[in-house]
Amino acid sequence: MKRALRFIYLSAVYLFLYVPILVLIVYSFNDTKYSTNWQGFTMRWYAQLFTDSPLKEALINSLIIASASSVFATVLGTLGAFAFYRYRFLGRKIMYSFIYIVMMSPDIVMGISLLMFFITVGLAPGPFTLLLAHITFCLPFVVVTVYSRISGFDRTIIDVAKDLGASELQMFRHIMLPLLMPAIIAGWLLSFTLSLDDVVVSFFTTGPSFEILPLKIYSMVRLGIKPEINALSAMMFLLSLVTVSVAHLVTKENR
C-alpha cells in the first residue's frame, strides 16, 4: 500500500515534468511556421536541422560554455563551501551574503554590471567573458547546495582525521570529498542547467562572434517560435536520455 502510494507520487511528479516535453516533441512534427495549433505531420524541421542550421553552431557553443562553466563553478564552489564551513577568516559572513546577492540579482543588473566591469578592465566581450559570467552566476548554487550538505556533519570527523595526522588537503580529499559527492553532483547539475538556459547575462557578456542557443531562441519570438527549435530540443532531449541510460547500464555492469 505504502509502496504503491510512493510509486504513484513519483510517477505523478515525473509526469508533470515530462508531459510538456512530450508535447514539444509531438509539436516538432507540426507542419506550421506560424502557430501552435496542429496543422499536420511533417519531417521538414528535422530535415532543415540536419542540412544546415545556424542553430547547430549555437548549440555547440552553448554546450561548450555550459560544460566548462559548470565544471569550473563546481570545483570553485565546493572549495568555497568547505572554506566557509571550516575556516574563520576576515569578511567571511559578508562574502557569504554576496552569494545570496548574486542569486537574487535580476539578470539585467548582473548582465550590465558585469559588462561594465569587463569593459573597465579592458576585456573585450566574447567567449572568455561569457565563461567568467556563467561561472559567477552558477557559483552560488554550488556553494549553497554543498554547504547545506556539509553543515549537518559532525565536526568530530574532521577532528579525528586531524588527530590521525591528516593534512588539511588529505582530510578534504579523503574524508570530505566522498561525503560531499552527492551534493557536488547536484551542484554541477544545477550549474549545467542554469548555464544552458541563461539569456540576459549572456546577451550582455558575449561578443559579436560567439552566439549561444538561448539568445537565438529568445530572439525568435519576434517572428514566432518555429518548430525547428522543437526539433532541436527533441534531439537534445533524446540524446541526453540515451546517454544517461547507457551510463546507467555501464555502471551497473561494473558492479
Add this chain to the structure above:
Amino acid sequence: MVKSRFRNFAVGSTMLWITVFVVVPYLFVVLYSFLERDPAAIIAWNFDLAGYREIFSPVFLVVCWYSLLLALGTTVISLLAGYPFAFILARMPRPLQRMGLLLMIIPFWTSSLIRTYALIILMKANGIINTALLSLGLIEEPLNMLYTQTAVFVGLVYTLLPFMVLPLYTSIQKLDTRLIEAARDLGAANRHIFTRIIVPLTMPGIVAGSTMVFLPALGLFYIPDLLGGAQTMLIGNFIKNQFLTTVNWPAGSAASVVLTVIMCLFLYVYFLSSRKAHTSGMGDMA
C-alpha cells in the same frame, strides 16, 4: 586557527572570485544608484539621489509586494511538492537514485522558454487539455486556464523545481535511518518522527532549497508574463524597464540596491529567529 597551504588556496580562490566578479560589479551598481541620469551618456558623474527618489513611490511598493508573494508562493508549492519526491528518491537503492535524479533534471536542459510554450499548448483555450476534456464530454465550455494565477504558479514551479529537489535530496540522503528506527522502537508516532527528527535533520536542505527557489523567483518575469498575460508588473520587469526602456540606470540600480537591502534584512531576521529556535545550527551563517 588552522594554517595550511590548502586553507589559503581554498579561502583565497573563492574570496578572490567573489571579490572580483561579484563584489566589484555590485559596487558599480551601488555607485550608479547615487549618480545622475544623463540621456546622452547614460550616467553623469554627479552625486544625485534622484534614483532613490524616483523609486520611492507606491508603485514600487506594489511591485515588490507582488513579486514577494509570487516568490513565496512558488517556494511553498515547490517545497510541498518537492519534499516527498526527494524523500522517496533518497530512499531508493543507490543506482536508481542516480538514475532518478538525472531523469528529473533532463527536462530542464531544454530551454525554459520552449517548455513554457509547451505549457501554453497544454493550457490554452483550444489546447490539449481543453480539447481532451471537451471531446470526453466532461466540460461544455473550454476551461480558462491560461492567463491565470494558477498558470503562473504551474510555470514557475515547473522551472524552479530542481533547485528545491536537489538540495533536499542531498540532505535527506545522508539522514541516518537508525535514528528513525530507534524512534519507532521507542514508540514514537509517525507524525512525531517526521516533525521532531526528519524535518530538523533535513533543515539545511530545506533552507538551501527554499533560498535557491525564492531568490531567483523574485527576479523572474518572463514566465509570469507569458502565462499570466503580463497583467501586472513584477520587480524584474520594473528594473528591466528602468535599464532598457527609459535608460534610467540610477533608478534601476537604486531599485536593485533597495531590493537587496530588504532581502538581507529579511534573511537576517530569519536567521536570528532560527538561531533562537535552535534549529540544527543553521544560524551560524547569518
Add this chain to the structure above:
Amino acid sequence: MKKIMVAFLLVILPALAFGARQEVYVFNWTDYIDPDVIKQFEKETGIRVRYSTYDSNEALFAKLKIVKKDGYDVVFPSTYFVERMRKLNMLKPMDKTKLTNLKHINPALLNKPYDPDNTYSIPYMWGSSAIGINVRSVKEKDITSWNDLWNPRYKGKVLLMDDVREVFAMTLRSLGYSGNDRDEAHIRKAYEKLLKLKPSVKVFNSDSPRQPFLNNEVVIGQIWGGEVYQANQENPDIRLVYPKEGAVFWADSMAIPASVRNIDAAYRFIDFLCRPDVAKKNCEFIGYATANLTAQNSLDVRTRSHKAVYPDAEVLKRGEFQADVGEAMLVYEKYWELLKTQ
C-alpha cells in the same frame, strides 16, 4: 582547473585564427533574414557573415551604448531607435554612392521624421499596428475606430501590446492626439482612458500577438499587420482593420553603428539586401512587408494585395510613424507602471 582552461582555449583559438578572411558582423533578430540569402552573399563576395541576435531594440541600444569598439557592422533598429541612436552619435552617416540599389526602396517610406533624408538608415521591413479581430466573434463592420476596443461587449477578450509606446500611441490617437505626443497632460489623459480598458484586457503581448488570437483567447486587440498575414496562412478568420484615427507604423532599418569594424563589408551587405531579388527572397521568408518597391511588385498577386501587409497609400497617409519622444519616455513609463499595477 588549468586543464579546463587550456582545453577551452584550444577550442576557441582556432576559431579566432580563421578570422583572416573578410568578415561582416551582423546584429539582427533570429530568422529576420533568409539563411539562403546569407549563403548567397558569402558565395558572391567571399565575405563571411557573422550573425548574432538580440531580442529587443532596447537591448540592442544598451549593448551598442556600452560596447564602443569592435562591435557590429550592420544593425537593424526599429523606427524611433534610429532617431534616438543618430541623435546620440551612435550611427555612422551613410555614403549613398556606395549603395547602388537604393533606387529600389519605396519612396513612401523614405525621408520620415525619424531620419530625414535617410542619412543614417535604409528601410528594410515595415508594417503597421492596427486592430486585429476574429470575425467569428466580432463583426468586421462594427469596428472602425480604436475606441471600439473600449466596447464593453469585448470585456475579457481584448489584447493589448506589452509595449508602452504602442499602447499609448493607440490611445493618444483615439483621443485625437499624435502617437508621439510629449505633453504630460495628454499622456495622463490617455492613462485615465486606459484605466477603463484595463479590466477588459486578457493579455498583454507584443512578441507575437497573433498567438492569443489563434488560440481563441482573445477576439479583438492590437496586432501587427504582418502577424495577421501569417495567421491567415492557417486561419482566415483573423482580420485587420485600419482604424479611422490612423494606424501606427513602424519600419526596421539597416544602419551602420559608429563602432563599425569593416565599413566596406557593411555597405556591400546593405546594398546586397537592397537588391530586388534578394529583398523578395527575404520578404517571402519573413512574411513582413518589404521596403523594396521593385521586390514588392514582383511578388505574387495574393501577397502583394494583402491589405494587412501592404496597406493603401491613403491608409499609410492617415497613419503615423513612431518617433522618439526624448525625455517624455520617463513620463510614459511612469503611467505605464501605474497602469500595470492597477
